[in-house]
Amino acid sequence: MAIPPEHLMILSLVLVAIGITGVLIRRNVIIILMSIELILNAANINFVTFSRQWNNLVGQIFGVFNITVAAAEVAVGLAIVIALFRNRETVNVDEMNLMKW
Amino acid sequence: MNLGLLVFYFFAALAVVGGLMMVTRKNAVHSAVYLVLTFIAIAAIYVLLGAEFLFAVQVLVYAGGIMVLFLFVIMLVNLEEPRRYSGGKLHLGLSTGLTLILFGMLAAVFVKDAPPAAPVAASGGEGNLQLVGALLYRNYLIPFEVVSLLLLVAMIGAIVLGRPRA
Numbered sequence: 159m160a161i162p163p164e165h166l167m168i169l170s171l172v173l174v175a176i177g178i179t180g181v182l183i184r185r186n187v188i189i190i191l192m193s194i195e196l197i198l199n200a201a202n203i204n205f206v207t208f209s210r211q212w213n214n215l216v217g218q219i220f221g222v223f224n225i226t227v228a229a230a231e232v233a234v235g236l237a238i239v240i241a242l243f244r245n246r247e248t249v250n251v252d253e254m255n256l257m258k259w
Numbered sequence: 260m261n262l263g264l265l266v267f268y269f270f271a272a273l274a275v276v277g278g279l280m281m282v283t284r285k286n287a288v289h290s291a292v293y294l295v296l297t298f299i300a301i302a303a304i305y306v307l308l309g310a311e312f313l314f315a316v317q318v319l320v321y322a323g324g325i326m327v328l329f330l331f332v333i334m335l336v337n338l339e340e341p342r343r344y345s346g347g348k349l350h351l352g353l354s355t356g357l358t359l360i361l362f363g364m365l366a367a368v369f370v371k372d373a374p375p376a377a378p379v380a381a382s383g384g385e386g387n388l389q390l391v392g393a394l395l396y397r398n399y400l401i402p403f404e405v406v407s408l409l410l411l412v413a414m415i416g417a418i419v420l421g422r423p424r425a
Contacts, residue, residue: 160376161267161307167369169271169304173278173297175362180282182354185345188287188333192294195325196278199301206310211374215394218387221313222395225320226406230413232325236332237420243336244423252345 166207173200187242187249191235198228267307274300285343287333291326298322312391 173196180193202221209217243249277297284290302317344351395403 161264162373162376164370164373165267165271166304166308167373168366169274171362171365171369172275174365175358176275176278176282178361179355179358182358183344183346183351184282185342186287188329188336189282189290192281192290192329195294195321196281196297199298199321202313203301203304206305206308206313208374209310210308211376215387215390218310218313218391219395219399221310222316222391223402223406225313225316226410229320229325230409232328233413233417234420236328237417239332240335241420249336 163207163211166203170200170203185250185252187239187251190251191232195228195232198224263307267304270300270303291329291333295322295326309387311387
């Protein structure tokens with residue numbers, strides 16, 4: 159069972175493209191955060207692919223770190239979303255144009 | 260075509276469909292559920308690649324923890340969305356076009372510089388979990404501690420930000 163590395167890399171590339179498009183076109187902050195999660199996951203697929211192709215486990219270690227950073231990012235990001243919603247009653251990025259109010 | 264490749268294509272298609280639906284759905288809860296589908300499919304691909312530890316972490320942390328957090332916040336903030344997409348037709352077209360250009364350039368590089376299809380070496384008695392654990396706690400102990408500090412800081416930051424204003 160040998161999955162060609164190109165196919166895995168193209169899969170991660172497709173997921174990255176979907177994630178970038180989501181960040182660019184959606185207006186809901188929460189969907190944008192989810193798209194960022196998708197991008198991080200796609201990067202992880204690449205890490206694991208290279209780890210397997212070069213027979214080196216360091217790629218998987220970095221995958222673990224990647225997931226940790228994603229979890230931290232989501233915790234802080236969602237707290238910011240809650241704080242924004244408390245102040246502005248909206249989760250629409252187009253209406254968020256002030257750092258302070 | 261062998262069975263492993265077919266299973267990989269199945270889960271890859273599942274991941275891509277989940278991602279597309281996540282970006283295009285109107286209801287944010289539906290988006291979150293489709294994202295769970297994508298994460299599960301990616302976890303299955305980790306198993307195919309022989310990364311059992313990452314599979315477990317993916318299912319526990321992403322599909323379990325992070326998505327519950329997302330669902331909580333979606334239900335906490337009310338979501339009436341008169342217009343789903345930001346900007347007009349021009350913004351939509353430009354975003355998609357630029358992403359496609361980036362996709363093409365990266366695909367060219369990726370296909371040209373792909374790693375060789377090396378045979379997967381048999382692990383000598385030890386499983387993936389033991390090997391990853393040994394590497395994590397021996398060679399990467401300092402980064403591991405730094406990451407734990409990062410999680411602590413993120414936790415404190417989330418509490419401070421989410422606290423009601425006095």
